[in-house]
Amino acid sequence: TLLNLQTSADIGKKLINGNQFDYIIVGGGTAGLTLARRLSENSRTNVLVLEAGRSGVNDPLVTVPQKSFSFIATDIDWLYNTAPQVHANNQGINLSQGKILGGDSAVNGLVWCRPYRTDWDDFEKLGNPGWNWKNMYAAARKSEKVNSPQPQFAREYGYGVNPASHGSSGPVETSFPPFIPLQELKFINASLELGHDFNKDPYAGDNVGVWFGLSSQTSKNARETSEFAYLDPALHRPNLIVCSYALVTKLNVSNGPRDIVQSTGVQVRFPDGSTVTAKTNNGGEVVMTAGSVRTPQLLELSGIGNKDILQKHNVPVKVDLPGVGENYEDQTLTILTYKLKPGFLSFDALGYNQTLAAEQQLLYDTKRLGWLTFAQGVLNFAPAQTVLNKADLQTAQQLLKRKPASISQDAFDAIKDKVFSGVPQAEYILFNSFSGGPSKEPNTSYVSLAVTHLHPLARGSIHINTTSIDDHPIINPNVLDSDWDTWFLAKATAYGRKFFETSAFKEIFEPAEVFPGLQTQTQADWVDFIKKNVNLGYHSVGTASLLPRNKNGVVDANLKVYGTSNIRVADASVMPLLVSAHTQTTAYAIAERAAQLIQSSH
Numbered sequence: 001t002l003l004n005l006q007t008s009a010d011i012g013k014k015l016i017n018g019n020q021f022d023y024i025i026v027g028g029g030t031a032g033l034t035l036a037r038r039l040s041e042n043s044r045t046n047v048l049v050l051e052a053g054r055s056g057v058n059d060p061l062v063t064v065p066q067k068s069f070s071f072i073a074t075d076i077d078w079l080y081n082t083a084p085q086v087h088a089n090n091q092g093i094n095l096s097q098g099k100i101l102g103g104d105s106a107v108n109g110l111v112w113c114r115p116y117r118t119d120w121d122d123f124e125k126l127g128n129p130g131w132n133w134k135n136m137y138a139a140a141r142k143s144e145k146v147n148s149p150q151p152q153f154a155r156e157y158g159y160g161v162n163p164a165s166h167g168s169s170g171p172v173e174t175s176f177p178p179f180i181p182l183q184e185l186k187f188i189n190a191s192l193e194l195g196h197d198f199n200k201d202p203y204a205g206d207n208v209g210v211w212f213g214l215s216s217q218t219s220k221n222a223r224e225t226s227e228f229a230y231l232d233p234a235l236h237r238p239n240l241i242v243c244s245y246a247l248v249t250k251l252n253v254s255n256g257p258r259d260i261v262q263s264t265g266v267q268v269r270f271p272d273g274s275t276v277t278a279k280t281n282n283g284g285e286v287v288m289t290a291g292s293v294r295t296p297q298l299l300e301l302s303g304i305g306n307k308d309i310l311q312k313h314n315v316p317v318k319v320d321l322p323g324v325g326e327n328y329e330d331q332t333l334t335i336l337t338y339k340l341k342p343g344f345l346s347f348d349a350l351g352y353n354q355t356l357a358a359e360q361q362l363l364y365d366t367k368r369l370g371w372l373t374f375a376q377g378v379l380n381f382a383p384a385q386t387v388l389n390k391a392d393l394q395t396a397q398q399l400l401k402r403k404p405a406s407i408s409q410d411a412f413d414a415i416k417d418k419v420f421s422g423v424p425q426a427e428y429i430l431f432n433s434f435s436g437g438p439s440k441e442p443n444t445s446y447v448s449l450a451v452t453h454l455h456p457l458a459r460g461s462i463h464i465n466t467t468s469i470d471d472h473p474i475i476n477p478n479v480l481d482s483d484w485d486t487w488f489l490a491k492a493t494a495y496g497r498k499f500f501e502t503s504a505f506k507e508i509f510e511p512a513e514v515f516p517g518l519q520t521q522t523q524a525d526w527v528d529f530i531k532k533n534v535n536l537g538y539h540s541v542g543t544a545s546l547l548p549r550n551k552n553g554v555v556d557a558n559l560k561v562y563g564t565s566n567i568r569v570a571d572a573s574v575m576p577l578l579v580s581a582h583t584q585t586t587a588y589a590i591a592e593r594a595a596q597l598i599q600s601s602h
């Protein structure tokens with residue numbers, strides 16, 4: 001049952017009050033709905049999902065791939081901003097996230113990619129038995145159903161899948177769009193000119209090089225979200241209740257034997273302001289999947305966290321767990337913008353050419369073809385050895401001798417290993433529109449190259465600011481709080497310009513760089529540029545880390561919150577270290593694995 005608490009508050013209250021649940025899932029996002037489907041497969045259990053946002057069904061903001069970032073500042077955006085970043089000109093940085101069933105899977109860029117093999121092995125090395133490539137790859141494949149491209153488009157664009165590297169019967173359909181903009185194809189040529197390899201099989205543990213990325217979209221070219229893929233086919237189950245517009249304000253936590261606390265349920269606030277308690281039954285569990293911003297906030301509001309922070313806010317301490325909200329990291333991202341030569345168009349044209357926009361809308365509505373089927377296409381994952389020259393690599397050796405205070409020795413060592421063993425450090429991806437720069441000219445098509453530092457060293461935190469769920473926690477990723485992070489992002493961004501110096505790109509782009517502009521030349525110029533213009537990669541992780549308790553962990557290898565008997569976390573916040581990839585596949589895999597761990601423990 002999917003219950004909208006805005007329109008059916010009374011029924012919602014009856015259902016919640018009149019039941020006790022085996023599993024209360026807090027947050028119906030990417031991981032939450034994956035778990036909802038899996039845990040309700042056992043018809044003897046009853047499952048309640050509480051999601052603050054609404055459904056995404058039939059909403060073009062969600063379903064149309066090309067509109068992927070249009071959710072920003074709408075009703076389905078949590079509208080987060082970071083605290084002022086002291087190493088980035090004191091700016092607050094946007095961190096929009098999905099407030100909707102499906103969570104970030106309903107608003108993200110649809111990029112479907114898997115990490116490098118050792119990224120997942122590193123989870124295990126940090127002290128988490130079983131959290132390795134082999135098990136995560138199996139879990140990731142379980143979530144996926146890859147579609148082979150239609151032959152005519154495979155011939156036209158040259159993309160294809162190796163079915164052996166993918167899941168074939170999971171809920172989330174993944175596909176290549178039937179339209180790839182010319183500039184994306186040129187991006188492949190430009191990468192080859194620079195000596196990068198074309199990777200034909202990037203989904204089986206080696207994602208280095210340039211390649212066609214699949215999108216989380218169906219064969220009918222509509223976005224897949226965890227709502228459409230996991231939840232909808234399971235909604236008929238009598239043992240599954242999903243509430244939209246259900247804001248969880250805190251967990252009820254009571255003392256148990258041997259200092260182990262237990263959650264008896266959670267408090268839910270309805271849109272009309274009334275509250276009820278959803279109760280766990282004897283042996284029931286609360287599974288936190290509210291995402292890396294809200295999961296630590298809710299734990300702290302419920303008395304689980306660093307006792308100093310809790311006491312400062314007069315929250316009674318249930319479990320003193322200093323790792324909650326710590327170890328926060330996100331990738332950092334910069335943007336270079338270029339203008340297309342006359343005659344070449346990007347998605348900017350949909351804004352200034354109404355005839356074209358109407359044609360493309362019709363093509364999408366009637367045939368599910370054309371520009372609107374495309375979100376992102378070509379990805380380029382580059383190791384440090386590609387981005388840096390010999391002298392730079394020596395500087396890298398020097399810079400990576402110094403461990404910033406905020407990162408653990410184990411994580412620092414793991415990242416150093418990644419840098420020197422060829423694991424991707426930079427990602428290049430084209431945004432097919434104007435995505436950065438002071439101003440754009442009318443009737444002009446631009447393209448932006450996004451440059452991402454995949455493994456920054458800086459660690460920040462997300463902690464409560466007040467005792468109300470209505471106030472955002474203080475989100476501090478501490479961007480560029482390490483010489484290496486600043487130096488490498490500047491180098492990687494400067495390298496990005498090289499793509500535009502290739503003959504492939506010169507054919508279609510005007511030579512003058514629009515943003516930052518060719519006056520930016522020296523390393524000092526680039527550092528200045530990134531400090532003023534750094535963004536986040538929207539891949540926040542780590543705030544409820546899967547790590548041993550004495551290493552500032554929040555959950556153990558079974559995803560159980562330390563010091564509790566029945567609270568788990570199963571979303572992106574448990575990732576102890578970022579991966580060389582976008583994070584939705586890892587979030588799905590964590591949830592698939594969580595379902596197995598939970599089922600086998602009962």
Ligand SMILES: Cc1cc2nc3c(=O)[nH]c(=O)nc-3n(C[C@H](O)[C@H](O)[C@H](O)COP(=O)(O)OP(=O)(O)OC[C@H]3O[C@@H](n4cnc5c(N)ncnc54)[C@H](O)[C@@H]3O)c2cc1C
Pocket residue numbers: 026027028029030031032050051052053096097098099100101102103104105107108109110111112113246247248249289290291292294298469538539540571572573582583584585587
């Ligand atoms: C703008 C953007 C673009 C991205 N692009 C990509 C991409 O192209 N490819 C990729 O692989 N990854 C991408 N990501 C990252 C990826 O989507 C996320 O890492 C992943 O989906 C996170 O899953 P999650 O389950 O941890 O959290 P979410 O999916 O965010 O789920 C959390 C859910 O909890 C709900 N919630 C929060 N608080 C409460 C509360 N108090 N009560 C009730 N419900 C609550 C939220 O509304 C949300 O539905 C992107 C992310 C964003 C934000």
